[in-house]
């Protein structure tokens with residue numbers, strides 16, 4: 001397979017804040033992994049709000065072109081948010097997802113096997129977030145408010161929310177596939193034949209958005225009929241508000257969760273609280289031909305540059321990226337090394353209540369590989 | 370004041386499911402309260418999905434007219450959601466908020482003084498949700514997808530998100546006022562002079578929705594300059610995804626939280642998980658001249674008709690309604706009775722791990738008044 005036939009090239013886009021610390025950490029782990037003696041090559045690429053402030057461009061054309069032309073996959077760090085409206089600035093990660101048609105954002109949220117993270121119960125769910133539309137199409141406009149009640153200068157701003165059959169279908173398809181694959185992996189690992197059915201929770205708010213979320217829920221559910229292997233998946237629906245509530249009350253009730261873009265963004269941050277820290281939760285932006293690993297956390301300007309950031313979300317994102325590049329075994333080695341460090345519990349960054357540095361945790365993961 | 374000059378008329382709209390049990394429970398408490406010997410009058414009014422199924426109308430004209438013409442305030446139960454798109458149906462509570470211009474939804478989420486609810490730490494926050502716009506304007510449409518990648522029959526659905534200066538300003542104003550009032554009440558109750566400053570957290574997602582959420586954040590923040598008493602309020606901003614995360618990690622960090630409609634909907638359900646049950650969390654839909662109390666929970670069809678629903682959210686919503694009708698002392702009597710029942714912990718409904726019925730809990734609250 002491609003995985004073993006040639007050395008792989010990975011684009012690295014640290015972007016802002018702690019992205020500049022955790023992406024090098026992930027790179028160090030990938031270097032230490034050296035799959036079958038074939039080291040990875042890396043290409044460093046620019047993007048981010050700080051890059052925008054220096055150059056007027058948040059996502060340089062060159063970054064997109066080299067990702068497309070020279071890379072087998074990529075890792076993205078985090079972006080800082082401007083504190084005021086900044087003319088001409090637009091989030092580079094949202095743009096990147098669009099340019100590379102990375103239509104699903106895959107976010108596994110799981111406590112370390114044998115531990116329960118922050119909560120009292122183990123969590124093991126996979127959130128799949130539609131990654132190209134909803135309010136993220138960023139079609140916004142503003143106009144004067146000419147209603148009789150308005151004061152001089154009042155405005156009305158509008159944003160378009162787009163939900164298409166096509167985007168819902170391909171995201172739903174990925175969700176069903178992953179539900180089946182997770183189930184198969186769990187069954188194989190446990191050796192049991194009575195592993196509970198895979199379950200897919202379809203999140204929406206169709207009691208208010210009956211047309212847009214109507215298309216979403218109906219399209220995702222209709223995917224089940226496409227493939228006989230999907231028949232085993234138990235499908236349930238959940239309104240997004242109740243979903244947040246239930247996720248906190250009974251996280252063990254969820255397996256694979258699929259949601260439109262904005263709901264998925266909110267849910268995955270909420271789920272991160274259940275496992276103890278955003279610094280643990282990885283994601284992969286996945287398309288048909290390319291994937292970009294990305295920690296779910298932000299650029300954390302308050303701790304940037306202090307060797308305090310938890311590198312684990314970025315390191316796990318590198319593993320997720322490898323899975324998507326057909327290198328499941330290498331990915332497993334990373335997951336196991338990370339879990340061993342977490343279970344040992346001696347080297348933890350401050351977000352997990354420890355005192356270890358980014359460097360120390362990264363070195364520890366490398367030693368366990 | 371109006372509060373003591375005449376008996377008050379309260380509209381009761383139980384709507385669907387357990388709304389038909391918890392609204393009568395709230396009514397029973399209001400009857401038992403009998404403020405200064407002047408009993409309330411009640412008017413029973415129709416609305417809901419079940420009413421729609423019977424009559425083709427989810428919110429009868431008569432309900433709106435009698436609320437406007439004959440009532441001093443109202444209580445709304447809960448609405449069931451259709452499991453499929455139903456032509457002509459639209460949520461009656463969303464419509465009611467609009468018809469009565471109830472522009473803020475006030476949702477206090479607090480653990481019982483002396484207890485910590487579900488979590489390990491006491492929670493005491495007030496979520497104020499903009500209640501008239503955002504995606505809740507329900508302007509949606511659907512069109513054929515004629516793009517080259519589309520399959521036959523594929524569609525694209527659109528929803529408009531509206532954020533206006535005017536709606537943001539009046540909601541922001543209510544948030545600042547309530548932050549100041551809460552602070553004054555806490556200071557008075559504690560007798561201390563060093564009660565921490567009131568704090569207002571402005572929730573948005575302006576890193577993606579720079580124009581709509583830009584108007585929201587800038588307008589709400591600008592309100593601070595309107596009134597010298599607002600100067601004491603510490604204002605912070607929080608992206609909605611991080612907000613959900615932080616709310617679970619450090620709920621004690623929040624005081625008053627103000628959010629656009631959809632974010633506020635999601636946040637308040639999340640916050641409910643922190644205090645142990647949605648069955649505890651009340652809300653009031655508030656306008657300049659009218660308020661409608663409404664428990665935050667849904668119609669819970671799975672337990673409807675079984676005398677199992679927790680009546681406390683509805684009872685507290687009745688108290689919130691009284692506060693908004695200028696009857697703060699009567700409201701306090703209800704809060705204290707409810708807190709006493711919860712602290713005693715003998716009569717709890719199943720959502721709180723107990724075995725008591727709706728009737729038993731309601732009777733217990735009435736006895737404590």
Ligand SMILES: CC(C)[C@H](C(=O)O)[C@@H](O)C(=O)O
Pocket residue numbers: 079091093094265296576577610
């Ligand atoms: C930085 C921001 C645009 C982004 C998003 O909302 O998608 C982030 O929150 C994420 O979850 O990847």
Ligand SMILES: CC(C)[C@H](C(=O)O)[C@@H](O)C(=O)O
Pocket residue numbers: 207208241448460462463634665
């Ligand atoms: C029933 C539904 C339309 C409503 C909402 O989303 O506003 C409910 O969830 C609420 O929070 O009051």
